[in-house]
Amino acid sequence: MSLNVLLVVFAGVFGLLVGSFSNVLIWRLPRGENIAFPPSHCPHCDHALAPKDLVPLGSWLALGGKCRSCRAPIKARYPVVEALTGLGYAVIAALFPFTVYGAAPLGLMVLFTLLLVGSAIDLDTYTIPDELTLPGVALGLLFALVGVRGAAEALPTFAGAVQGALLGAGLLVAIDLFGSWVLRRFRERQYPDLPIGYQQIALGLLAGAWLGPWGGLAVALVSAGVNAVARRVVRIPELLTLGGFLASVAVASSGVGPGLIGAVQGGLAGAGAASLVAGLYWWWAHRARREDDAADDGAYDPSAMGFGDVKLAAVIGAFLGWQNLLLAVVVAVFAGAVFGLVQAAMKRGNRVKFGPYLALGAVVALLWGQQIIGSYRAMLGL
Structure with missing residues (x-):
C-alpha cells in the first residue's frame, strides 16, 4: 500500500472521529452550552455515554439507533454527519495528497467541517453561530499564512485569503443591504x-x-x-x-x-x-x-439575508480565495433557485435557509473549483 493511499485511509478514519465531535457542536453551540463539559450524554435521560457508545457509526448501528439506557430514538443525523465527514476527509486527502500539498489539506478539512456543522445548525435553527464563523475566518487566514509546499494550488496566499474574506462578506452583505432597502420600499431603517x-x-x-x-x-x-x-x-x-x-x-x-x-x-x-x-x-x-433577556426586544428591520450567511461567505473566501468564493455563490444561487421551485410546486413553506446552499457551493468549489475556473477561462480564451 502506497503512502498516499495509507494517508487517505487514515484521513477517512480521522474524519469519522471528527464527525462524532461535530455532532456535539451541532447540538451544543445553538444552545450556548460548553462543548467539553459535561461529557457526552443522552439528551433524553442524561445517561452518561460510555466509550462503547461513542464509536462512530458502529455504536448507532449496534444500538439500533436507540439510547442504551432509556431506548429513546437517536436521530439518524448522527451517523450521517460522521459518515459524511469521514468520506469528505478521505476525498480531500485523495485530491490533495499530503505528500504534494503539505499541510494545506488539513485546512480544507477544517473548512469542510465548518461548512457541515454550520449547515446542520442552520437547518435546525435558521442561524449560524458566531462561535463557528468568526473563528473560522481567523483559521482560514492562519492556514493561508502558514501554507507550505504546494499549498498555493489548494489554498490562497495570505493576501488572497484576506481579499477573499473581505469580498465574501462584502458581496453577501451588499445583497442584504440592497435587498432589505427594497423590502422596506426604500424607507430608512427604524432600528x-x-x-x-x-x-x-x-x-x-x-x-x-x-x-x-x-x-x-x-x-x-x-x-x-x-x-x-x-x-x-x-x-x-x-x-x-x-x-x-x-x-x-x-x-x-x-x-x-x-x-x-x-x-x-x-x-x-x-x-x-x-x-x-x-x-x-x-x-x-x-x-x-x-x-439579560430584556436587552433584546425583538425589534428588527426586514432583512433580505441572514448575517450568519455573510460571515459564512467570509469563511469560504478566507479558505478558498475570491474566485472560488464567486463560484460557490453562483452554485448556491442556482441550487437555491431549483429547490425553491420544487418547494413552490409542492406548496411547501418558502423560507429559504441559504447557509446549506452556500456550503454546497463551497464544497463544489473546494473539490472542482480549479477545473471549473480553468475551463471557464479557456472558453473565454483567457
Whole structure:
C-alpha cells in the first residue's frame, strides 16, 4: 500500500472521529452550552455515554439507533454527519495528497467541517453561530499564512485569503443591504444599531469604492466613533450611502477614479471589512448581555439575508480565495433557485435557509473549483 493511499485511509478514519465531535457542536453551540463539559450524554435521560457508545457509526448501528439506557430514538443525523465527514476527509486527502500539498489539506478539512456543522445548525435553527464563523475566518487566514509546499494550488496566499474574506462578506452583505432597502420600499431603517451596524457597513461600501477597503473601514469606524461619543445613532441616509455607491459605480465606469472593477471591488471589500468588525462587536455585546433577556426586544428591520450567511461567505473566501468564493455563490444561487421551485410546486413553506446552499457551493468549489475556473477561462480564451 502506497503512502498516499495509507494517508487517505487514515484521513477517512480521522474524519469519522471528527464527525462524532461535530455532532456535539451541532447540538451544543445553538444552545450556548460548553462543548467539553459535561461529557457526552443522552439528551433524553442524561445517561452518561460510555466509550462503547461513542464509536462512530458502529455504536448507532449496534444500538439500533436507540439510547442504551432509556431506548429513546437517536436521530439518524448522527451517523450521517460522521459518515459524511469521514468520506469528505478521505476525498480531500485523495485530491490533495499530503505528500504534494503539505499541510494545506488539513485546512480544507477544517473548512469542510465548518461548512457541515454550520449547515446542520442552520437547518435546525435558521442561524449560524458566531462561535463557528468568526473563528473560522481567523483559521482560514492562519492556514493561508502558514501554507507550505504546494499549498498555493489548494489554498490562497495570505493576501488572497484576506481579499477573499473581505469580498465574501462584502458581496453577501451588499445583497442584504440592497435587498432589505427594497423590502422596506426604500424607507430608512427604524432600528439602527449603536454604535456600529448596517449604516456603517453601507458607509464602508460607499467610501470603499473610492478609498479602497481599508479606507472604507476607516470611514465606517469614524462613524461608529461618532455614534459612541454622541451616545445615539447619528443617522446616515441610505439614499446617500447605497444610492451614492450606485452613482459611484456609474461614474467610475466612465473611467473616472478607480474604474468600474476597482470601485466595485473596493466597495465590496470595504463593506466586508466593516461587516466583520460589526460582527465581532455584536458577538462580544451579545455574550456580555446573554443573561439579560430584556436587552433584546425583538425589534428588527426586514432583512433580505441572514448575517450568519455573510460571515459564512467570509469563511469560504478566507479558505478558498475570491474566485472560488464567486463560484460557490453562483452554485448556491442556482441550487437555491431549483429547490425553491420544487418547494413552490409542492406548496411547501418558502423560507429559504441559504447557509446549506452556500456550503454546497463551497464544497463544489473546494473539490472542482480549479477545473471549473480553468475551463471557464479557456472558453473565454483567457
